[in-house]
Amino acid sequence: MSKNIVILISGRGSNMQAIVQANIPGIHIAAIISNDPDALGLRWAKEQGIHTIALNHQDFPTRAEFDLALQHSIDQFSPELVVLAGFMRILSESFTQHFAHKLINIHPSLLPSFTGLHTHQRAIDMGCKIAGCTVHFVTAQLDYGPIITQAVVPILPEDTEECLANRVLKMEHQIYPQAIADFIGGHLTIKGMQVHNSRTHLQENGAIYS
Ligand code: GRF
Numbered sequence: 001m002s003k004n005i006v007i008l009i010s011g012r013g014s015n016m017q018a019i020v021q022a023n024i025p026g027i028h029i030a031a032i033i034s035n036d037p038d039a040l041g042l043r044w045a046k047e048q049g050i051h052t053i054a055l056n057h058q059d060f061p062t063r064a065e066f067d068l069a070l071q072h073s074i075d076q077f078s079p080e081l082v083v084l085a086g087f088m089r090i091l092s093e094s095f096t097q098h099f100a101h102k103l104i105n106i107h108p109s110l111l112p113s114f115t116g117l118h119t120h121q122r123a124i125d126m127g128c129k130i131a132g133c134t135v136h137f138v139t140a141q142l143d144y145g146p147i148i149t150q151a152v153v154p155i156l157p158e159d160t161e162e163c164l165a166n167r168v169l170k171m172e173h174q175i176y177p178q179a180i181a182d183f184i185g186g187h188l189t190i191k192g193m194q195v196h197n198s199r200t201h202l203q204e205n206g207a208i209y210s
Pocket of ligand 1: 085106
């Protein structure tokens with residue numbers, strides 16, 4: 001029997017699309033939830049016939065109330081895994097505790113460097129020679145939690161924020177579905193801040209996964 005996953009988005013949803021299009025064996029995408037009713041990704045998901053929910057955070061007086069409503073909305077699907085894919089809300093401790101070890105995020109930097117926003121410009125400004133992306137389990141601390149997988153790309157001398165972001169995004173689209181497949185396949189074990197993956201992935205494009 002396939003396992004339910006729920007994906008949370010706020011915007012264009014290109015990672016969500018990559019996950020949907022990966023047709024990961026053993027999963028059922030039970031719902032796509034967005035805190036922005038106008039999110040482009042929500043429209044795309046609807047067109048695919050996927051169950052979508054818009055839960056506008058502006059309709060709630062406090063963060064705690066929104067988080068609780070979101071939690072209830074997710075819980076109705078009893079998901080094995082909750083996937084943050086460009087979900088631009090900070091989540092409260094009670095939410096992250098509730099979904100502990102079954103809530104993952106993708107961040108466009110090589111964590112623990114460059115948490116927060118504008119990761120690509122900050123990496124360029126700091127003279128970094130490489131950049132990348134990280135899939136990690138979510139904890140109450142922003143962009144911090146056991147790392148599942150990372151992919152690396154070069155930063156080239158003529159790079160703008162936009163072209164670096166595009167280069168990293170291509171990697172995001174590869175490692176996120178892979179990380180989900182590994183989770184669902186039962187290949188991940190968490191020990192403190194470390195995640196052991198019983199499968200190691202070395203790709204032709206040179207990205208090293210886990
Ligand atoms: C991605 O860069 C992701 O790493 C970050 O937000 C962006 C979302 O892009 N968390 P998309 O909505 O998946 O296209």
